Every structure is written in C-alpha cells, then in structure tokens.
Amino acid sequence: MQRFGLPVLGSLLLVSTLACGSNDDEHNPPPNDGDGGAGGAPVADEVTRTSWRDESGLVQVLLTTTLHPDGTRTLHGETVLDLSRQYLGETAHVTLVEDVVLAADGRLVTADLRRRAAMAAKIFEHRLEADARAGTLVATRSSGRVELDLDTDPAWLVTFLPFSPLVPFSAPSGVACATMEGAVRASAEVMFLDANPMGSLPLLLQGAGDGEHPSSLRLMDNLCGYDPSNGTVRTLASNVLGELRADSDAPAHLVPALDINRGDPVIARQQCDAPARFETFEILADDGSTLAGQIDLPPGTGPFPVVSFHAGSGGIERTGNYFGVPQWTCLAQALVDAGIAVVRYDDPGHGESPGDFAALSYEDRDAHALAVSRYAAAHPLVRTDAVFALGHSEGGNHVSRAALAQPELRGLIQVAGVAMTGAEIVEIQAGRPYENAGYSQQLVNALEQQVRVTMNAIRDGSLPDDQLPAGTSRAFWVQFLDADGVADAVAAARPTLVLQGVADWQVPPRNADLFEDALNAAGVDVQVERYPYLGHMMTPNTPGFEGIGEEYGLPLTFAPEVVEHIVTWVTAQASVSN
Template identity: 30%
Template sequence: MRMRLQLHVSHDYRKQLVAALDSPDMGVSGLPAVKVSQNDASFHFEIPVVRGVYDGTLNTAKTAINGSWTQNGGEQKLNFQRSDKLLELIRPQNPLKPYPYKEEEITFANATAKISLAGTLTLPPGQGPFPAAILLAGSGPNDRDESLAGHRPFLVLADHLTRKGIAVLRFDKRGIGKSTGDYANATMEDFAADAEAALAYLKTRKELDAKKIGLIGHSEGGMIAPLIAAHSGDVAWIVLLAGPGLTGEETLLLQSELILKAADVNDGQIAVAREFNKQAYALVRQEKDSAALQVKLNDLVHSSAMSASLPPEALESQVHLMATPWFRFFLDYDPRPALQKTMCPVLALNGEKDLQVSPKENLAKIQKALQDGGNKDFQTVELPGLNHLLQHAPAGLPNEYGEILETMAPDALNAISDWVLRHTTA
C-alpha cells in the first residue's frame, strides 16, 4: 500500500536541526525525530516511537531528499520533495458546508462539577419538535467529533442522523477542546454525569421532543449509556456501538489477546502479555497510592519479558494510564447490572472484525443482561466485515483505522438511523 508521508525540518533556538514526521493517511502527525543531522549532502534522522531510521541524500538544489527507510528489519526507498503546501487527509465521508440543516455551537453546565461543556448541536430543517440523540465517545481524551486516526466518526454520524430528521448533540469531554474541567482525574461516572447534564440541556430546547431524546454511545460510551438509562426516566432509547458487555478487566484481556493474534504474534508471547497484564491489574487493585503504583508497575515491566517486546514510550504510556482514576474504575466495572435495569429500547451493534470489543462475547452478555432484566424491546446486531470504528476492514487491527478511507460504513449508519426513526416516529 502506498502511503503519503510529510517531513517537517527546521532549526530550534539553538540552531540545531529538528524534525517531525506526519502520516496523513494513518491520521498520525508530529512523530518526533531524534539524531537529526546533515553532513554535506547526507541527511539522517530516526523516529524511535516506530523504530524507524532514515538515510538520504539532499540534492544540489535542496529541493529533494532521496534515500531509504529502515524499520523492523526491512528497508525501502523513501524520497521527499520540498513543498510549501501541507498534505491533506482523504476522508470522503466528511460533510462539506453549507449543510442542509442548522448547526449551533452551544455550552451547557454540569453544575455539580462546576464545569462548562462545549459542543455542537445540529437541527434538521423545519419547526420540529425533533427526536434527538446525544453522542457519547469512547475512552480517551476525545473531542466532540471523536477524532481518531484522522477520522471524525461523530461528525459523520451526526451529519447522517440530522439529514434523516434527528437532532444531534456532540460535545468535547471535560477538560478537552472548549470544555472546562479536569480530564486527567475523571472516571466513567464523571463522564456519565456530564452526559446527564447534556440530557438536561436538550430538555430545555423547544425544537426538540423531550420524550424522544436518546443516547448513542461508542465503546466506553456504550457502557455510559445504560449507566444513565438504568436510573433516568428521561432517556427514551439507547444505541450501543461496540459497547462492552464484559467487565473492564475481561474486556482488556480479551482485547489484548485478539489484537496480538491478528498481528501474528506467537502463542508464547501472547501468554507472556496476558500474565503481565494480570499481574499489573492485581497491582492496580492492591496499591492505592498512584505514585507508588507507577514505581511498582515499572518494576514489573523491567522484571518481565514485556520490556523487550514493546517500545519504552508505549510501556511508559501504559503504566501512566494504569495509575489513573479512570483505569481503576474501569478495571472492575461490570456493565451488566446497569443493563439489567435498562427498560428503554436498546440497539446494540458490533462489527464482526472488532478486536477491541469482540462481538461474540460482548453481544451475548448484553443480550442476556437485557433478557434477565425483563427488557422487552432490544436488538443485538453483528455487522459483517466491520471493525471497532464500524469501518469495513481487512483484519480489524487498530493500526488499520487511519489507512481506511471510510470513516463509518453506510451499513452501520443506516442501521442506526433506521432503528432510531422506528422508535421515535409516531
């Protein structure tokens, strides 16, 4: 597969060469380079995070560098041409303005947390009152579009739904984008409280039908939606997109195993990773002090085979994540009790090739929980060929997300809007 790369080269305040690499088609930008050097016409840099090394030759006009890229033992030609124009991502589904509907920048308050959440409300043409959806993003510091790997899934989903006559609110997580608050110390319960504040805000809008407001949650958002619906009579319906039905720990262990298998990692290494994760999770439960936990997790990394199998930056990031309040809460969270108490209509969609939230195990748990609770109106659907982002995918691996031009499969978009319209039109 041909992939576009963009190299930024400049001098820092010490007049030393600095560089960074973008991969627009992977949705990756600003990969920092080290050991950047130019010796006459020879040019060299390294990207530690991907274990890549580049050696090239600068032409006499200084308009091109021709050379080779070495990564994971393989070498291939890689040439750069000087340009003052930045490369753009190819994302065919991103809607272009002007939109055939109204778009508002709005803010609403979570008064209890004393924060302001910022988002975008899209309203279909006409007087209404319209049914409405609140989009709840997956884990991580997501903005209102759930921007990931160069894609903006919630922008595409909101556009699709609004064109179908459904108003949509999507918002930046607390502490992200234009929203205030502390993201670093927030847990899933905090994000649920923010979503309830969004629900309260939509109930004040006269263009909307307050009895037809629902939640659409992706991944972790698919855990948050039933957490709210279980106790709030204001939620008319929920849609779970790749939402887990397993506990946090079960989800993480299965996710790791499936991704490693799909990446052709041998069984021995998979077993090592599983044992490391289980020991790490035990430490998370035992050690309540975050600083001490990070020390113990780092000791575990260096005493295990994991230190040789992953780049230091990846391990450091994983250790930091495990010490956060969010991870502590997520690890032991079981979505099934909330699902058992959810009585509103439920649609649960998963992609067949989802390696992060496997459809087989998770849809079965969701279905059983809803049945056990007595929910009379629910549907679980496994969509063929789709990954965790509901894209048509080769294998479902996360590193494919940015390479795929499709942001969200039309099959998924239509399944969502058709179901919502069936449940919101009189």
C-alpha cells in the same frame, strides 16, 4: 488505545530504553581539483554512510546521506528488527526502507517510505509516498490505497513514524532523524506522516523549528543526536531492547529494497456537510466540569426526536475528528436529514471545553453523559418522549449508567459497546490482536498475565502514579476495572440497539453476544446488528487481516449500513413512543 476506544495497558514483554553510543561515519569526501567554477573540475556527490546495530543483532540501522553539488540531499535508510526472542521465539521481523530527497535548505522534495512486518502467520506491508512539489500523498496498505492532497505548503518537512502492527513502539530510523534535523536547519514547520495502522494517516502538525542546532532532538520514541559541527546525526535511540553502537563494518545494504504495490482499490477520503442549523451551549455537569457543545436541528418547528453522542476513552471534540474525518459531524448530518436532532459536545480538555481529561474519574464521565442527555431532553424543540443516547466503546457504558438517573431516556445505542467488566476487556485487548495474527496461546497467555499483574497493582495501590497509562487517573482505573457493562445495560432496562464489528479486536464480538443474551433474558427490547469486516471505528477492515487494528488510519466515516441501522432504529422507536 487512547481516542479509539478503551485504554490499553501495554502489551509487550519487552520495553526498555536504549542507550546509544556515537558512530564512526564512513565518510567519502568529494574529489575537488578546482573550485567547481570555470576551469575547475565539477564537484561530485559526497556520500556519508552510517550504521548502527545492537550486540544481540535485534536491531540494525543504516543511513546513507548523499549531498549533491546543487546542495540537495538524498537520504536512504534501512532498518531491520528481529524481535522473535521477545515474542517467545516466534516470528517477529520488522523491515523499514526509506528514501527521502531534501532541498538545499532542508525542505522536503519527495519521500518514499516502505515497511514490512512479518508477524507470526501474517505479513503486513505499508508504503507512504509523498511529493511536496505536487502536494500529493499516497498510502498503500493491505486495506487499500489512500490518495490525499498534502494540503500544505511544500516547504514543510516530513518525517516517518515507522511503527509496525503489533509492535507498540517506533523502530530506529536514521532517515527520520536526519529529516528532523533538516527541519531545524530550515527553520520550517514539521509535518508528520504516519503509515501506522494504529495511528493517524492524515497530517499531524507540530511546532516550527527555531533554526538552532540542539544537541539532541526528541522525535516521538526516537532520540536523534545532531552534531552541529558537521551537520550529521550521530546517535539514535528507541525503546527497543539492547544498545545500538557504531558499526563501520556493517554491509552496505542490510535489506533488499521493498517494492510494495498491491494494486488495491483506492479508498477515497469521505466528505460530508455539517448540519446547517444548530445552537451552541455550555452546561455544568455534576462533577463540576463545564461542557461546551451544540445541538443540530432539522428544518421546521419540531418537536424532534434527539440523539446525544458520547465518545470512547481518551475523549474527543464534538466533531469526532478521527483520522482527519469528522465522524460525529457526518453521522449528525445523516440523522438531521432524517428529521432527528443531535446533541454532541467537547470532552473536557478538548475543543472548547476546559479542563484536564486525564484527571477525570470513570464516574465523572457518567456525570457528563447525564448532563448532556438532560440538556437534550430539556430543549424546547425536542420531544421529551423520544430522547436517545449513543455511546461508542467506553461511551456506551456511560450512557447506560446515565439512564439510571434519567427517566426521560427512551433508548440506548451501543456502538462497539463493552458488555464485560473493565478488567476483562483490558485483558482481552492485551492478547487478542496477537492471537488474531497467528501467535501461539503461550504468548497470548503471557501478555494477558502481564496485564493482570498490572491491574492488581493498580487495585492495591502498589503501582506508582507515574507508571499509570498515559492520559488516565488512578480514580479512573479503580472505578473502571470493576465496572460491568452488561449489568449496567440490564439495570438501565431501555430499548437498546447494539452495533458490532466482527473484526473489532478492542471490543470483540463476544460483547454483542453478552448484550443480546442478557437483555433478552431480562425482557428488554434489544436489536443486534453484526458487520463482517468492520472494526472498532465502524470502518472496513481487510478480509483475512481482521482483528489487528488495520482499519485504523482510514479517512472514513461510519459505514453506510451502520448509519442506516441507527436512523431506522431511532425512527421506529420514536414512532412507538409517539
């Protein structure tokens, strides 16, 4: 998953594009015996019901639009996907129930969006409730409830991206398409809310509508066709197998209403102060990239121990702003409070660093880690005998490789670090979440085999560039697939802290075992800390749901025990070298 750690090549046996036919709306015109004014009969609601289904029964979609006399609209949508056939006959059902109220000009009033996924042995439920008038958002998931302020003008529109766990594409949603159409009519900005555990829960802002009526609106993986003559959404498309077609005989209600209210504890958005004392920098790496960043400094004259931060695949800005929370900034503040300086930077194409991250090779990122670590060691307020580098996920590989060229690096911190080869970890990522959800070994093997075929095609050059995973270069993959994390760590031969979430499916716990065994065998000082129920981002997962990415989307920083171990280890290592 880009930005969260290592890139995933894709993991379903089904992926094709839907072609959609136009629908035949069931249109109930309002009775109107008068003009609705004095002496005339009141104007009633106007109800339009539209439904789609594919021939195999894999997908059924219902959209009911109610136009009220005051011009407001109520949207009710139901979607059912039976993907069992694509999962080798094993259970894979996704259900969406969505209710949205729009003002007369298309602006959001309220949204209540529910999703249930029955996947093999487990059921996942999510609910998103937004009230634009009050400016509130409540997301209920198996990991708990998150209550947030929308922090925006209530005029903004909301649309739902109805992904489900373990289904890496969006389901057709009549409500999402109609809401998007409302945004265009209102010339309003669009605000996306995403209850996807593999995606961002906070707000993702997109461009403003232009007030025109396009023939189609692209909404992530959904294609919504808008008919300007009558203001209706006339087609839907998604990358689900099959063809959706109009179905005027579909039942009025495809699914029962979902009432998802677990009563889980509230997960509060974490806050932290940014370090008050810092200096910005701009440096040139050996690959020619310009890297912008900053060094955060504790009070006093120093010199201070220093830790540089290096992100995983996909890159990110120096704040480490995952899911609306600046994880790097918060971790930096904790280290600064302990008297430790921190260096963090924007990856190319992020923040203030120019360039195209997607064009980088794997070795280019080695050069970035080396350049930043060298900057840290050369700073006049830094102790040259107490320079450390922290890498998250793929970032851990790059700090090990940077250490080979920088004697000043005193120690390395592997946060969800990869001990395997790139080829091994990507193969595991293809099947691990499905295995954890209770799917058979037959399905897991099929998914892993699909990835092996793709990797071989990358190696031999038979996979065209336009079919490479988004945001990556061929040079990256050629170098990454053969990179060996544990071999690089042993060659670096630096004191190493390994931090591993037991619930991490992207870089599973076996990686910590490999680091521990190999470094101990090589006589390298290694400390390993394992955390039950922490996932890849070092944030809590749900007991019983570990290993399917449920921790993603939570507005949390690194768990307190992780921060404590980092501070304690760096302090101890700095004392030894002093």
